[in-house]
Amino acid sequence: MADFRYVPCPACKGEFMVGEEFFRLTEAYCHCPYCAHEFPVGVAAAAQQAASAAQRQM
Numbered sequence: 001m002a003d004f005r006y007v008p009c010p011a012c013k014g015e016f017m018v019g020e021e022f023f024r025l026t027e028a029y030c031h032c033p034y035c036a037h038e039f040p041v042g043v044a045a046a047a048q049q050a051a052s053a054a055q056r057q058m
């Protein structure tokens with residue numbers, strides 16, 4: 001079963017669904033459907049986790 005997660009685009013902040021396999025490959029690039037920006041999902045996922053961790057510490 002394919003698992004999907006939401007990733008925020010670092011360029012336009014738009015969130016879109018990406019297959020979980022992209023999170024395991026930090027060199028895997030995906031295209032933002034809103035602005036066509038290309039970025040590695042692993043980096044975006046790490047930034048998202050850091051942001052949510054910071055919110056929990058508030």
Ligand SMILES: [Zn+2]
Nearest residue numbers: 009012032035
């Ligand atoms: Zn974008």
